[in-house]
Amino acid sequence: xxxxxxxxxxxxxxxxxxxxxxxxxxxxxxxxxxxxxxxxxxxxxxxxxxxxxxxxxxxxxxxxxxxxxxxxxxxxxxxxxxxxxxxxxxxxxxxxxxxxxxxxxxxxxxxxxxxxxxxxxxxxxxxxxxxxxxxxxxxxxxxxxxxxxxxxxxxxxxxxxxxxxxxxxxxxxxxxxxxxxxxxxxxxxxxxxxxxxxxxxxxxxxxxxxxxxxxxxxxxxxxxxxxx
Numbered sequence: 012x013x014x015x016x017x018x019x020x021x022x023x024x025x026x027x028x029x030x031x032x033x034x035x036x037x038x039x040x041x042x043x044x045x046x047x048x049x050x051x052x053x054x055x056x057x058x059x060x061x062x063x064x065x066x067x068x069x070x071x072x073x074x075x076x077x078x079x080x081x082x083x084x085x086x087x088x089x090x091x092x093x094x095x096x097x098x099x100x101x102x103x104x105x106x107x108x109x110x111x112x113x114x115x116x117x118x119x120x121x122x123x124x125x126x127x128x129x130x131x132x133x134x135x136x137x138x139x140x141x142x143x144x145x146x147x148x149x150x151x152x153x154x155x156x157x158x159x160x161x162x163x164x165x166x167x168x169x170x171x172x173x174x175x176x177x178x179x180x181x182x183x184x185x186x187x188x189x190x191x192x193x194x195x196x197x198x199x200x201x202x203x204x205x206x207x208x209x210x211x212x213x214x215x216x217x218x219x220x221x222x223x224x225x226x227x228x229x230x231x232x233x234x235x236x237x238x239x
Contacts, residue, residue, distance in 0.1 A: 033105055033173070033180035037124040039188065042195040045111045045120055049084050053077045055190040068186050072100070075186055083110040083122075086183050087129075104132045104176035107183040119197045124187060126180035128173065136172040140164040 041048060055065055056075040068075075072091025077084055086107040092099045106129055112121045144161045 032127060033177045034124075034126040034184055037184055037188075039122040039124070039191055040119055040197050041122065041191050042119055042197045045083075045113075048111070048120060048122065048191070048194065049077070049079050051194060052084060052086070052187065052190055053079075055186075055193075065189060068182075068189060073182065074100075075183065080108075083108060085109070086187070088179050088183050088186075101175075102132055102135075103129050103179075104172065105129060105179040105183065107180060107187070109187065122187070122191070124184055126184065128176045132176065133169075133172060136168045137165070140168045 043051075055062060055068075056077050058066075058069045074089060076087045078086070086109070087103045088105070089101045089103055092101055105126055107124060107126050110123045110125075112123070113119065140161070143164055147157055147160055147164075150157065
């Protein structure tokens, strides 16, 4: 019984995690200080004729809101509703968190992007299914049919909300990637195909055989020392 409850709890956690996470984590590297990165994002979030190369980021009335954090930034987004007046905008469905980490004495800044659903938006998707379910459970139907209908209601509502949030998350990740192209990119050092200090030996090469023999001796010596 306990094992079954644990398995059910783990399955529930996996379902919640799959709904909560929207986009695979992304890692970027730019040659700029964190303060410059945040300022560049905040400037690019305001549409301007001076940045026409970013005009595709604002299609359908998309807007981005950048909030500086202690070691990164947070971005939310919304757009103009397809129906209704100009002042009506969609709700914030996703949140993007960017975290900074530096390398090479601060010359290169790594940006790790993670996205998740906005909790109020997620909980809002439970209100209508919960209300309809409170009516369905009193219907003179079979228990199996009622459970299937309730599960279908919650599944459709959460699925629609997650798709909308995933779309917002993808748009925000693309926004950051596009804006970071305006900053200096770090030089990637490519290892040369052939160098004097690099030796690539095949299995039949004497160098490979000698290395294998020495490795086996080292492994046996370490194993004997551990057993002693």
